[in-house]
Amino acid sequence: MSRIWTPLTDPDDWGVVQDIEPSTRMRELPDGRMMGESRITLSEDAMGEIFAGYRCARCLERQESAFPEHCRASWCRFPMREHQSRQIELDFVGQQPNSPLGFNLERELDYLEQTHYVKKGSVTPGKEI
Numbered sequence: 001m002s003r004i005w006t007p008l009t010d011p012d013d014w015g016v017v018q019d020i021e022p023s024t025r026m027r028e029l030p031d032g033r034m035m036g037e038s039r040i041t042l043s044e045d046a047m048g049e050i051f052a053g054y055r056c057a058r059c060l061e062r063q064e065s066a067f068p069e070h071c072r073a074s075w076c077r078f079p080m081r082e083h084q085s086r087q088i089e090l091d092f093v094g095q096q097p098n099s100p101l102g103f104n105l106e107r108e109l110d111y112l113e114q115t116h117y118v119k120k121g122s123v124t125p126g127k128e129i
C-alpha cells in the first residue's frame, strides 16, 4: 500500500486515502487559476470513522473523540460538532459506509467556495488609491 496521504498528527494513521484518480476535467478557481480535478478513494475503515465522527470530513485527520467541537488538526480546526454531518452530506451524498468508497473533490471545493467566498465589489476604494 502506498502512502498517498500522510497524516501529520498521527504517524501510524496512513492508508486512509487508497487512491487518487487524476481526471482530465479542469476547474477554474475564483482567482483565475486552473486546477485539475481528482477523485479520492478512502478506505472502508476511514469512511466508517468519518460517519461516526472520529475522523475529520475535511482534512481526514483522526480524532481522539467522536464529533469534537473542532478538528484537532491545528491547520484545519473544522467545526466537526456543528458541520460534520453537513460535510458528509455534501461529500458522500448517496454513499454508504460499505459501498464503493470515495468522495468528490469538486463538491468539497464548491462547499468551500460557498462558505468562504467573499462578495467582491462591495468595497469602496479609499481615497489614497
Ligand SMILES: [Zn+2]
Residues within 6 Å of the ligand: 056, 057, 058, 059, 060, 061, 071, 072, 073, 076, 077, 078
Ligand atoms: Zn480537520
